[in-house]
Amino acid sequence: MNCYKGFFNLLNFSGGIKLIPREYLYSNPNGSFPKISPDGKHLAFLAPRKGVMNIFVCLNSYDVDKAKVITCENRRIVEYYWTYDNNYILYSYDKDGCEEYKIYIVNIITTEMTCLTPYDNVRSMFVQLSPKNPNRIIVAINKPNPNANSLYQINYKTGVITLIEENTQFFEEYTVDDSLKIRCAKRLIKKKDKKDKINEEVCIKDENSNKWRSIITYGIKNARSLKLISIDDEGTIYLVDSRRNEFSAICKLNTSDKELRTEFARPQNQKADINKILLHPKTKKPIAYSVTYLKDKWYCIDEKISYDLDFLRKFNDGELDILSQSLDNKIWTVAFESGNQPPKYYLYNRDNRSINHLFDAYPKLEKYVLAQVFPLVIKSRDDLDLVCYLTLPAGKYDPSTEYKPKKPLPLILHVHGGPWTRDYYGFKADSQFFANRGYAVLNVNYRSSVGLGRSLICAGVGQWGKKMNDDLIDAAKWAISEKIAIKEKIAIYGGSYGGFATLAGLALTNKNENFTFACGVEFSGPSDLDNICSVLKINNPIRTIPSYWKPSYDEFIYRLGGDPDTVKGLKYLQSCSPSNYADNINKPLLIAQGKNDPRVKYEEKNIIAKTLKHNKIPVGYILYCDEGHGFAKPENMLSFVALKEKFLSECLGGKCEAPQLLNHTK
DSSP, rough: OOOOOOOOOOOOSSSSOOOHHHHHHOOOOOOOOEOOTTTTSSSEEEEETTEEOOOOOTTTOOOOOEEEOOOOOSSOOOOOEEEETEEEEEEESSSSSSSSEEEEEEEETTTEESSOOOEEEEEEEEEEOOOOOOTTTEEEESSTTSSEEEEEETTTTEEEEEEEEEEEOOOOOEETTOOOOOOEEEEEEEOSSSSSOOOEEEEEEEEEOOEEEEEEEEEGGGTTTEEEEEEEETTTEEEETTSSSOOOEEEEEEEHHHHHHHHEEETTOOSSSSEEEEETTTTOEEEEEEEESSEEEEESGGGGGGHHHHHHHOOOOEEEEEEEEEEESSSEEEEETTTTTEEEEEETTTTTTTTEEEESOOOOGGOOOOEEEEEEEEOTTOOOOOEEEEEEOOOOOOSSSSHHHHHHHHEEEOSSSSSSOOOOOOOOHHHHHHHTTTOOEEEEEEESSSOOOOHHHTTTTTTTTTTHHHHHHHHHHHHHHTTTTEEOOOOEETTHHHHHHHHHHHHOOOOOOOOOOSSEEEOOOOOOHHHHHHHSTTTTTOSSSSSGGGGGGGHHHHHHOOOOSHHHHHHHHHTOOOGGGGGGOOSSSEEETTTTOSSSOTHHHHHHHHHHTTTOOOEEEEEEETTOOOOOSSHHHHHHHHHHHHHHHHHOHHHHHHHOOOBBOO
C-alpha cells in the first residue's frame, strides 16, 4: 500500500459516549429498497449475500424472513425492476467500477439468469417498462455510436434486441410512453448565429413522418431548469419546469406548433424546487409531490390519496419516501429516515389502512446514542442562502440553545459531490460516524447545488475553486463565530466534487481569508480541470471519461467557466486547478482513489501526493485496484474509514477505534 506514514499514531480514549463500531455504519445494510410486484403478490428487496448486496424475493408473501436470494453477483446491485408479468426481475450490473453496465433478467422461481445486453465496452441503461407491453423493455445503449445513447427494444422472453432509434442527433435523454412509442427527447444544440451560442432543446417525434420537431428552446443559463417526467394515458406530457420562475413547478405540455405550457402543481410560499413526484402506476399522472427546503414536505394532487399521506405523516415524522406501488396503487412500500434515524422500511396497504414493518437498514445502531442533526441556513458573503445541516455529538449539545454545543468542538466540513446534487435531511453514515468520534459535522449546500432555486445554480457557473470555495470558507467562519468549531481544528472532507473542493480548500484558499483548514481527506476528486475537459473530448487519446458523455460536454464547459480550446479559457481552468498549486498545500492530506475510475485519472492524485511528500507535508495516498468512482465493496470502504479515522484523530484529536486495514489496496 502506497501510504506515506508519519501521522498515523493511534490515540486511546475511554469514557463518554460508547464508540459505534465502524462496520455498524459502513457495512452493507440489513436490507434496502423493497419493491412490491405489480400484482401486489410478491416482494423483492436488496440484502447481503456473502457480504454483497443481491436481490431477495418473498414469493406470495411479505415475510422477509422467508425470502430467497435469486442473484449471486460479487459486486453490489443498486438498481432493479419488476417485470409487469410478475415473473422476472431486471437489474443492471457493473463488474469492476468502470461503469460499463449490462442489463440482466432473472426468473424469480428458477433463479435462471440471462444477460440481455451482452456487449463489451458499452453502457446499457433502463428507459421504459410498460404494463401494456409486459414482455418488452426499452433500453439505451451507446452503440452503434459510442458517443450517443441509442434506443433498443428487447423482448426478454425471446432475447431478441432491436434498434428502434439511432441517436444521430445526440439527444441526452428520451421519453417513451406506455405504448413504447418514442415521444420526446432533450439535447444541447449550438446556435452559431445567436448571442447565446448554446441552447437546450426539447423535441417531439411526429408519428406520421417519424421526424423530430423542436417545441421548446431555451438558453444554457436555464439548463437543468426543465425535466420531462411522464406521459399519461391520454398523451399529456408532464414536466418539472423553473425557466420562468425561481423555483420549479409541475407543468403540463400540450404539443402544437407553438409551446403550450400550463402549470399543474405548485405549492404556496415555495422556498425550494419540486423534489419527489409520485405517479399513478397505471395512468402515469402525477398524484403527489414533495418540496425539500430544510426538510421534505409532501403535497397532495389527487385527493384520493390525501388520507394516505396524512396517515403516513402521523405514523412516523421522518422523511417519507414511497419506493414502489402495485399496479392498482393499493399497496406501497415506503421508507422513513431522518438525520438521526436510519432508514426503516414498511409495507402499506391502502385498502385497509394497515402498515407492517419489513426491516430496518441498520438495526445494530439501536443500541447506540445517535447524534442530533440541525437544519439551518447560513448566509454567504454575497447574501446567498446556504441550506446546511449541522450534526453535533451526543452529550455535547446544549439544550438551552437552538443548535450550539456546550463548548466549541473540532469540526468536519463535509462537501457533497456533484457538484449538481445537494444534501438533504437524511441519515448520513459519515455524519454519525464523525460525531460519534467527537466532531461536529457541517454539510453545506454551496452555490451550484440543485433543488434550491435557479439563482443558487447559476451563481456557481465558472466558480470551481473560487466562489464555491468561498461558500465553504464562509460556513467554516460561521461555525467559529457561533462557537461551534475550534478555529484551529477544522477539517475539509469529501468525494468526487467534494474531493476537488477539499484540494481547493487546501491549495486555493486566499491568504487574506485569515483562515486555513487543519487538514483534508478526499476520495475520487479531480485536481486538474483542464484534464477533465481533455478526457471528455471524443477521439482524444488520453480520454478515460465514458464516450456517451459527449452530449453534455458543452454544458459542462459552460458550468466550469472556461473553454480549454481557447488561450483565455485554458488559463482560467489552470487557475482553478489545485494540481497547479500543490506547493501551497502545507497541511496534512489523505487521498483515496479507485484504479478503475472512468471519470478521474488516478495519476493526478499520485502527482499531488509526491509533491507533498517532497515538501515534507504528511500525506497518505491509497489506491484501490478493484474500485471505480467511489467505493462499492464494503471491505474497501471499511479500510478507508479506518485510515481516515486515524488520520483525523491525529490531526484533530477525536476518538479512534482500533485500526483495521484490509487488502485490495496498492
